[in-house]
Amino acid sequence: MMTSALLSLNGQQIDELCKKIIPVKDDINLLSKIQELAGDVSVSLARTGDEWYRIGGVVDKQGNRVANDLSEWVERTYLECGQNLQTLIDYALEKQFIATKQTGRTLYFVVETGERAEDFILIEVDKTHEVSDRLMVNEDDLPEDLEDLVDPLNPAAIESYNFGQSRYQYRRKTDISLFMETLNQSHNEEHSVQRFMDDWNRSTAGTHKFCRDWIIRPYQHTGRYGEQIINAEIINIQAQKLPHLEDLVGKQGNTLNTLLGRFDRQAGYTFAWYFYMVKGKLVSPHSGEAVYKDITGDFAYLPKRDEAVLRDWISAPYNV
Numbered sequence: 001m002m003t004s005a006l007l008s009l010n011g012q013q014i015d016e017l018c019k020k021i022i023p024v025k026d027d028i029n030l031l032s033k034i035q036e037l038a039g040d041v042s043v044s045l046a047r048t049g050d051e052w053y054r055i056g057g058v059v060d061k062q063g064n065r066v067a068n069d070l071s072e073w074v075e076r077t078y079l080e081c082g083q084n085l086q087t088l089i090d091y092a093l094e095k096q097f098i099a100t101k102q103t104g105r106t107l108y109f110v111v112e113t114g115e116r117a118e119d120f121i122l123i124e125v126d127k128t129h130e131v132s133d134r135l136m137v138n139e140d141d142l143p144e145d146l147e148d149l150v151d152p153l154n155p156a157a158i159e160s161y162n163f164g165q166s167r168y169q170y171r172r173k174t175d176i177s178l179f180m181e182t183l184n185q186s187h188n189e190e191h192s193v194q195r196f197m198d199d200w201n202r203s204t205a206g207t208h209k210f211c212r213d214w215i216i217r218p219y220q221h222t223g224r225y226g227e228q229i230i231n232a233e234i235i236n237i238q239a240q241k242l243p244h245l246e247d248l249v250g251k252q253g254n255t256l257n258t259l260l261g262r263f264d265r266q267a268g269y270t271f272a273w274y275f276y277m278v279k280g281k282l283v284s285p286h287s288g289e290a291v292y293k294d295i296t297g298d299f300a301y302l303p304k305r306d307e308a309v310l311r312d313w314i315s316a317p318y319n320v
Contacts, residue, residue, distance in 0.1 A: 009037050009111070011173050013256050014123060018114060018168035021072045023127055030168060034109055042112045046215055049106040055151065056100035059163065070099055071150050078146060083090035085145070089137055092149075097136035099155075104128035106171065108237075110211045117197035117210035118180050124171040128215070130163040163234055170253045176216050179232070183218075184318060186230045192320045193232045196278060203309045206305065213238050236281060245273055245283045248290040256294055257301040271306045280319050288313055 027045055038214060058066040058073050067073035074088075081087040104126045111121040135263040136149070138156035143149040183191055183257045200210055214296050217233045245263050248256060262282070264272045277283040295302055302310065 005182055008195070009034075009121070009173075011170065013037055014173060017171040018125060018170045021168060023166040023168055027127070029032060030125065031109065032105075034111075044212075045107060046110040046211065047108040047235065049108065051105050052147060053101050053103045056102045056133065058099060058136065059098050060208050061096040061098065061131070063161075063163070067249060074146055074150050085143070086151075088149070089142060091137065092136040096101055098158065099133050099136050100130050101133040102128045102130055104169075108215060108217075110215060112209060112211060113175075115206075115209075116177070116249055117206070117214075118177045118216075120176050120211040120215075121309060122176055124173075126152075126169040128167060129166045131160050132163070133139050133160070134158060134159060149320065165206070174218050176218075179205045179216070179218050183230055183232055191232070192318050193234055194234060195318060196275070196320050199278075199309045199313075200275065203272040203274070203306050204270040204303050205272065205275065213268070213272075214275075231293050236276075236279060238267065240266070240268075242282055244274075245276075247284070248287045251290065251301050252297075256291065257299070260291070270303075271309075272314075274306070278313070278319055285317070288317075 014034065017030065017037075021030050021033065023030070027048075031043065031045050055070050057068040057070055060066055077091070078085070078088050081091060103212070107123065107125045107127055109123040111123065113119045113121060133155070134152075135156035135158055137143065138152060138154060140156070141152070141154040143152060176244075180194060182193055195214075196209065200206055213234050213236065215237055217235055219231055219233065221226050223229045223230060242263070243266070243285070245259065248259065251259060260273050261274075264270050267276070273283050274288065277285055277287055288310060291302070292310055295307060295310075
């Protein structure tokens, strides 16, 4: 049952926090403020994504701000120059304008809302910093159109330097339980991510909080006919580096059970090897076949719930 504080946790509140808080290295200030908003439920910084960059703005040679949005500035100034590209190029060269870029990483915060795998809220916040990227115009390779001015194939590189402080930008908040309902409605067959979570809920792994080791990242992509397709990706957020489960071919009985148990202990919950296998991470799909052959023979070391999940996977294998 969600608390009243959690029910009031909305995107506008988080957006206001992001505007007020100056980022620090470990992001502890933002985390603590989100925790205050969420009340007595657990909030954690589950993952920090890989670095990315996007087009920034425009500054002059002294570093003074000309525009926050390079694309908008190019289109507007092109009109002011009588829609004459050469006039725009000459102007940019004369002023020695510099194009900047935004570099950043996406922070994934998790708010636990229940016991099922899908019972959590995912909050995505971008931590960005603006840096100088290039001269607006490369005199040795002049742009042929506006697109080439905004994102040239052969830019005139300069020494990079920072503009101002890092900042947080709120991206979105997703109630994963509600999102999965929408995802399932948009797909005719059971989505593999839903099956992964169903397997989690009915196995012995279900006694461990799913969102402490895995998160669901929602996304959209454009289909063949231009339609928007809702989709999801499962991401492993296990902080501890786990070893590959060694080749199980030829292993059986106590030896095989010991190998599985060792992996599960290192992962921190039972039946972990199965979910890493389905994810295609650290554990070969042949492992499931080896275990199934074992338990349908003379050995019975899997709990009945886990055995049922594995049998279903053997009948209809899937991965995520």
